[in-house]
Amino acid sequence: MSYLVLARKLRPARFKDLVGQEHIWKTLINAIRSDRVAHAFLFTGPRGTGKTSCARILTKALSCHSPVDFEPCNACENCLEINQGIATDIIEIDAASNRGIEHIRELRENVKFSPAKCRFKTYIIDEVHMLTTESFNALLKTLEEPPAHVKFILATTDHHKIPTTVISRCQRYDFSNIPVAEMTVFLKSVVQKEGIAISDSGLSIIANSSSGGMRDALTMLDMLISFSGDQIDDEKVIRILGLNDARELDSLMEAIIAKDVAKVITLFQNLVQKGRSITRIVIDLMNIVKDLSLVKTVSQEELKWHEFLPDQFALYQRLAERVTIGTLQQYFQIIMEVEGQIRRSTQAKICVEMGLIKMCSVESLAGIAEIITALRDSGKKKSPITS
Ligand SMILES: Nc1ncnc2c1ncn2[C@@H]1O[C@H](COP(=O)(O)OP(=O)(O)OP(=O)(O)O)[C@@H](O)[C@H]1O
Ligand SMILES: [Mg+2]
Ligand SMILES: [Zn+2]
Numbered sequence: 340m341s342y343l344v345l346a347r348k349l350r351p352a353r354f355k356d357l358v359g360q361e362h363i364w365k366t367l368i369n370a371i372r373s374d375r376v377a378h379a380f381l382f383t384g385p386r387g388t389g390k391t392s393c394a395r396i397l398t399k400a401l402s403c404h405s406p407v408d409f410e411p412c413n414a415c416e417n418c419l420e421i422n423q424g425i426a427t428d429i430i431e432i433d434a435a436s437n438r439g440i441e442h443i444r445e446l447r448e449n450v451k452f453s454p455a456k457c458r459f460k461t462y463i464i465d466e467v468h469m470l471t472t473e474s475f476n477a478l479l480k481t482l483e484e485p486p487a488h489v490k491f492i493l494a495t496t497d498h499h500k501i502p503t504t505v506i507s508r509c510q511r512y513d514f515s516n517i518p519v520a521e522m523t524v525f526l527k528s529v530v531q532k533e534g535i536a537i538s539d540s541g542l543s544i545i546a547n548s549s550s551g552g553m554r555d556a557l558t559m560l561d562m563l564i565s566f567s568g569d570q571i572d573d574e575k576v577i578r579i580l581g582l583n584d585a586r587e588l589d590s591l592m593e594a595i596i597a598k599d600v601a602k603v604i605t606l607f608q609n610l611v612q613k614g615r616s617i618t619r620i621v622i623d624l625m626n627i628v629k630d631l632s633l634v635k636t637v638s639q640e641e642l643k644w645h646e647f648l649p650d651q652f653a654l655y656q657r658l659a660e661r662v663t664i665g666t667l668q669q670y671f672q673i674i675m676e677v678e679g680q681i682r683r684s685t686q687a688k689i690c691v692e693m694g695l696i697k698m699c700s701v702e703s704l705a706g707i708a709e710i711i712t713a714l715r716d717s718g719k720k721k722s723p724i725t726s
Pocket of ligand 3: 415416
């Protein structure tokens, strides 16, 4: 049997399988239960969070011969045909490759024919934001008043590109990024089933790197399995996912705090030589400064939601002790300036280098709270500002 990637093998088959989207499927189940299912839906949200999967589950739930608690049974003829993608009443249109008016005209012609087997004829229009304006306009009328046997499910990663006239004719569901904790629990169940040995921290590194998209997380896991087999240690995860760069950026920040200009410039040039984009480096530095500010002001307990690489939290704590909040704010200010400059300049690398040198010369500027504490401690009555 040919190998099926995890993201396809594990396509959610029931509403309950949709991790992190409870707010959506509970509402859908309620609508089915009360027989108040809309005729047009818009599923919007980041990539790989379950929009297409949910569209298929909804179609199955509406046409299943023996639903269980309003979930599709995944065993009847209709469910099986929809799962295999061969149900003639379910028409999936990829708007990215069928943008033109002729496809919508064809759709308008065909909606009037009743479904052959399923309860509803369902049109799932994926990447719907790619349709041309002409196509959107041609769709409007049908979308507003389709025949009773027709349902529309539009899916998109970018609802801003959809005309409001279309959005207002649909019931809109916003898919969220899947929270790291929930994704980690899910990935754990996957590796257990697949017989893969990987630590919890390894899994949370994957979940964290996926930016909330389950498809991306499963693709990373696939890649790790093909590189390292069924034993995946944390170091491999870090190396294969290219997170070593994160460590090099941490060293860069450490050198800035140590005001070691020569080291800062060498580390920066190494990153650039390795092909790391300058814009990316600047964004990553911004993130590190933000993280250091968080570590400085919020307790580890309260930072539970934030994922760090192994040893990274301890490093950030050490670094955060060596700078004041004021200094971190000045770093941020400088990086923001650099970010603006590199967008306008043809000499992005020099702009960043100048910014880095400037960061190395930031004099510790105590935050107002720190000044007040220091004053209180030294028993001074008069503020230095008014003196
Ligand atoms: N919420 C989720 N729970 C569990 N698995 C998920 C979830 N979202 C996505 N996946 C996994 O990712 C794969 C792709 O999901 P799906 O096609 O539904 O995403 P999508 O939101 O339509 O993405 P795109 O915007 O790229 O079209 C699924 O087969 C499944 O393995
Ligand atoms: Mg999709
Ligand atoms: Zn069924």
